[in-house]
Amino acid sequence: MTQDLTQALQRVAASDRLLVALDFDGTLAPLEDEPMQARALPEAAAVVAALTATPDTVVAYVSGRSLHDLREISEHADHSAIYLAGSHGAESWVPGEGVQATDDDDAAHALRDELRDAVSAEIGEREGVWVEPKTFGFGIHTRVASAEDAAAAREIADRLVTERAPHWRRRTGHNIVEYAFRHEGKDSAIAALRERVGATAVVFAGDDVTDEDALASLGPDDLGIRVGEGQTAASVRVGSIQELAAALGALARMRAEHRQ
Structure with missing residues (x-):
């Protein structure tokens, strides 16, 4: 680890109550061509377990995945002590309480289904393009598609959403474009978690464009870690999931030691 990272970890390790919030895909688990096959690397899962067992330390996964899918890929059990923020914070799971209720909007869900079907129909059978149903919208995956098919699929989705739901939020990530009628972001998810658990400092790590909202929202007592390349608001960077796992293990x- 670099000296800057070591010093930053030592600083947050001394916090009275620490929230360690982590993106999942690309941060703890390698990106997969089939997204539901993603699983945390063993070393990443081990350090998450170690942090969860540390006094006055709360661990949370903050993901763009739907809550259902996040629970599956993170192998999250009903007795888990790990908080979850799915759908960029629009869905949540709390230890001891379970899934937190969300406001239902029949009209919004009907429009979601209509748009999802329309986009799927117009995209057709383009190889490597997959329309993922999400709780509050849908995503267009193009990881294994040709550049031409990926561009065509995004153009179709952008046009239909602009025509029928211009108020929806659009996000881009690693080989995915997401559309949603809920506008929560990972910044608001971190703020809600911070308040709920009474954290005096937050560590957040992520690897994608959608993580930058959270990284940019952190304060001077917090620590943001970017995994991999790309422009970032994080104060430190690690090169891989393995390097992040090593840093979290050190944390x-x-x-x-501080809690003894």
């Missing part, structure tokens, strides 16, 4: 050890 767990430092934290345990």
Whole structure:
């Protein structure tokens, strides 16, 4: 680890109550051609478990995945102590309470289904393009599509959403474009988690454009970590999931020493 990262970890490790919030895909788990096959690397899962067991330390996954899919890929059990923020914070799961209720909007859900079907029909059988149903919208995956088919699929989705739901939020990520009628972001998810658990400092790590809202929202007592390349608001960067796991392992050890 670099000296800057070590010093930053030592600083947050001394916090009274620490929230460690983590993106999942690309941060703890390698990106997969079939997204539902994603699983945390063993070393990443191990340090998450170590942090969860540390006193006055709360761990959360903050993901663009629907809550259902996030629970599946993170192998999240009903007895877990890990908080979840799915759909960029529009859905949540709290230890001891379970899924938190969300406001239902029949008209919005009907429009979601209509748009999802229309986009799927017009995209057709383009190889490597997949329309993923999401709780509050849908995503267009193009990881294994040709550049031509990927561009065509995005153009179709952009046109139909602009025509029928111009108020929806559009997000881009690694080989995915997402559309949603809910506008929560990972910044609001972090703020809600911070308040709920009474955190005096937050560590957030992510690898994608959608993580930058959260990274940019962090304060001077917090720590933002970018995994991989790309422009970032994070104060430190690591090169891979393995390097992040090593950093989180060091944080767990430092934290345990401070809590003794």
